[in-house]
Amino acid sequence: MYRFTGRILAFTAAALLSGTVFASAGSMDDLIAAAKKEGTFSPIALPHDWCGWGGTFEAFKAKYPWMKINELNPDAGSADEIQAIKANKGNTGPQAPDMVDVGLSFGPKATEEGLFLPYKVATFDDFKVKDPEGHWYGGYYGVLSFEVNKDLVKNVPQDWSDLLKPEYANSVALAGDPRSSNQAILAVYAAGLSVTNGDAAKAPKAGLEFFKELNAKGNFVPVIGKASSVAQGTTPIVIRWDYNALADRDTLKGNPPVEVVVPKSGVVAGVYAQAISAYGPHPNATKLWMEYLYSDEGQVGFLKGYCHPARFNKLVDEKKIPQELLDKLPPAENYAKAVFPTLEEQEANTKEVTGNWDSVVGANVK
Numbered sequence: 579m580y581r582f583t584g585r586i587l588a589f590t591a592a593a594l595l596s597g598t599v600f601a602s603a604g605s606m607d608d609l610i611a612a613a614k615k616e617g618t619f620s621p622i623a624l625p626h627d628w629c630g631w632g633g634t635f636e637a638f639k640a641k642y643p644w645m646k647i648n649e650l651n652p653d654a655g656s657a658d659e660i661q662a663i664k665a666n667k668g669n670t671g672p673q674a675p676d677m678v679d680v681g682l683s684f685g686p687k688a689t690e691e692g693l694f695l696p697y698k699v700a701t702f703d704d705f706k707v708k709d710p711e712g713h714w715y716g717g718y719y720g721v722l723s724f725e726v727n728k729d730l731v732k733n734v735p736q737d738w739s740d741l742l743k744p745e746y747a748n749s750v751a752l753a754g755d756p757r758s759s760n761q762a763i764l765a766v767y768a769a770g771l772s773v774t775n776g777d778a779a780k781a782p783k784a785g786l787e788f789f790k791e792l793n794a795k796g797n798f799v800p801v802i803g804k805a806s807s808v809a810q811g812t813t814p815i816v817i818r819w820d821y822n823a824l825a826d827r828d829t830l831k832g833n834p835p836v837e838v839v840v841p842k843s844g845v846v847a848g849v850y851a852q853a854i855s856a857y858g859p860h861p862n863a864t865k866l867w868m869e870y871l872y873s874d875e876g877q878v879g880f881l882k883g884y885c886h887p888a889r890f891n892k893l894v895d896e897k898k899i900p901q902e903l904l905d906k907l908p909p910a911e912n913y914a915k916a917v918f919p920t921l922e923e924q925e926a927n928t929k930e931v932t933g934n935w936d937s938v939v940g941a942n943v944k
Contacts, residue, residue, distance in 0.1 A: 606700075606869070609862060609865060609866055609869070610642075610866060612862035613642075613645070613860075613862045613863040613865070613866040614642075614644055614645075615862075616859075616860045616861075616862055616863040617644065617645065617646060617863070618645065618646035618647070618648055618860055618863060619645070619646075619647065619648070619676045619677065619858075619860040619863035619864045619867055620647075620648040620649075620650050620672065620673075620674065620675055620676045620677075620858070620859075620860065621647065621649060621650065621675065621676065621677045621678075621679070621864075621867070622649075622650040622651055622654055622659050622662055622675040622677070622678055622679075623650075623651060623652060623653070623654040623655070623656075623658070623659050623678065623679055623680075624649065624652060624679055625652040625653060626652070627805065627822065627825055627826070627829065628821075628822055628825075628883070629718060629720075629821055629822075629850075629880055629883040629884075629885040630825075630879050630880055630881075630882045630883020630884075630885065631883070633879055633882055633883065634870075634871070634876065634879040634880075634883075635647055635649075637875065637876075637879060638867065638870050638876075641870065641875075642866070645863065645866075648672055650662070650673065650675055653802075655754055655755060655758035655759035655760065655761075655762075656678075656680040656681045656684045656758070656759065656760040657684070657757075657758040657759075657932075658758055659675065659678040659679070659680055659684075660678070660680065660684060660688050660693065662675050662678075663675060663678065663688075663693050663855045663856075663857060663858075664693070666857060667857045668857070669857075669859075670859040671859075674855070674857065674858060674859055675855055675858060676854065676855055676858030676859065676860045676861070676863070676864040677852065677853070677854055677855065677858065677864045677867060677868070678852070678853050678855065679717075679850055679851070679852050680714075680760065680850065680851055680853070681760025681761075681763070681764070681848060681849075681850060681851070681924070682707070682716060682848065682849040682850065682851050682921065682924060683760070683921060683924035683925050683927075683928050684760065684851070685709065685713070685714040685851040685853065686709070686921060687925075688714075688853070689709055689713040689714065689853075692856060693853075693855065693856055693857070694709075694713040694714055694853040694854060694855065694856055695713075695853075695854040695855065695856045695858070695861060696709075696711045696712040696713045697712050697854055697865050697868065698712040699712075699715070699865075699868050699869050699871075699872045700869060700872075700873075701872045701873065701889060702715075702872075704872075704888070704889045704892055705872070705888035705889055706888075707849050707851075707888065713853060714851040714852065714853035715851060715852055715853075715868075715872070715888065716849040716850070716851050716888055717850060717851065717852045717871060717872070717880065717887065717888050718821075718849070718850055718880045718885035718886060718887050718888065719847050719848060719849045719850070719885070719886050719918075720819040720820045720821040720822075720847065720848065720884070720885055720886065721819070721820050721840055721845055721846065721847045721848075721912075721913060721916050722761075722764060722765055722768045722817060722818070722819060722820070722841075722844075722845070722846050722847075722848070723817075723818065723819070723820040723823050723838050723839055723840050723841070724741075724815055724816070724817060724823075724838070724839040724841065725803075725808055725815070725816045725817075725818055725822075725823035725826060725827075725836060725838055726808075726814065726815050726836065726837045726838075726839060727808050727809065727811060727814040727815070727834045727835075727836060728834065728835040728836065728837050729811075729834040729835060730749075730811050730814040730834070731746070731749065731814050731815060733745060734837050734839060735815065735839065735841075736839060736841065736842055737772065737841045737842040737843055737844075738768070738769045738772040738773070738788070738841055738843065738844050739772070741792060741797060741815070742788075742791060742792060742795060742797065743797075744795070746797045746815060747795070747796050747797055748796060748797070748799055749797060749799065749813070749814045749815045750792060750797050750798055750799060750813075750815045750816075750817070751798070751799040751800075751801055751802070751803035751807065751813035751815070751816050751817070752765055752802070752803060752816070752817055752818075752943060753765075753802060753803050753804070753816055753817060753818035753819075753822065754802055754943075755802065755943045755944075756789075756931055756932070756935045756939075756943060757931075757932050757935050757936070757943075758932070760848065760850075760928075761818060761819060761848070762817075762943070763927065763928055763931045763932065764846055764848050764919075764924075764927070765817045765818075765846075766782070766785035766786060766788075766789060766927070766931045766935075767781050767782060767785050767846060767919065767924075767927045767931070768785070768817075768841075768844040768845070768846035769784075769785045769788040769789065769844060770782055770783065770784035770785025770786070770787075770788060770844075771784075771785070771843070771844040771846060771917070772788075772841065772843040772844030773785070773787075773788055773844075775843075776843075776917075778919065778923050779926075781927065782926060782927040782930035782931060783930060785927075785931065786930070786931065786934055786935065786938040786939060787938070789935075789938075789939045789941070790938050790939045790940075793939055793940065793941045798941055799812065799813050800941040800942055800943045800944065801813060801943065801944055802943060802944065803816030803817075803818065804816075805826040805829055805830060808826065808830075808834075808836065809830055809833070809834055819848070820838060820840065820884065820908065821883055821884035821885045823836070823838040824838055824884040824908070825883060825884060838908075840908070840912040840913070842915075843915070845913070845915045845916045845917065846916070846917060846919065847913070847916040847917065847918050848918075849918070852868065852871060854868065872888070872889070874889075874893060874898050877889045877890070877893060878893070878898070878899060878900075878903070881899060881903055881907075882903065884906075884907070884908075
């Protein structure tokens, strides 16, 4: 495990690549023409209130008004996305995903299984977290936080251990199913990291034991927490990525008031990776979408959704980010303790949590 230093998961770029049309971003005119011929693409698991995806869709359609976006299952977890690719091999219909947005730990394995189409966007050299051959890119990151309804929770929890207190009975939920959602899987890891004082090897089992105790005390609510459940009070405390929690705070506009807390310990940052399905029926339209996501405009779109984009530092250096947007970001000190689990640590945690949640915690999250 290591802190984010701008060199995380750095890989050496390799010469490219794919035998398909436009394996690199050499000719945008040709790519646009090929994408226009396809006329549509199907992304999966991109909810509009996550990381500013809704605004990014609108901006992309304004730039390419002839493009139809066929959105598939916006609430799918990372494992669901990978399964959707596998289930639709050879399917050229509307249910076949062209592009996925998955937790970083899902990228290498899916690449080994031949599920991703390699492609290097024009700005490929600007970002560090990526497959060297362009099978996937780490597009953005955030940290796990507590999203709290202040109308119902008078003493806002400041750390993981606080969640075990009796005053939080029937209050704490995850923002995904820990058997398939990268966000929830890493939340278990973060809790375990807090319990073990940063011991990455012991964190997965400790995290499961933490949620076992949380469930036994009656504090854990086995439903997938969302902005609506926070507002309605069915899940007054939701553990989720800071960018989603901050977006909910803005959306709810004080009704109820929401506080977003980065815990004092177990501050885990997560990178999400975007990739093109090797079996998607619209490869060129999807390549055009990827070019947009990693352009200056697309990267600023992530930031509007409170996500730290891959090219953040370069855009700041080049003064391409509006100051008013920078001013809306949480204080930098909130992220000082953030750690980025290595791929190996994430893979070990994913195996432990998904394989043992039912037997250890026994809460069927729906």
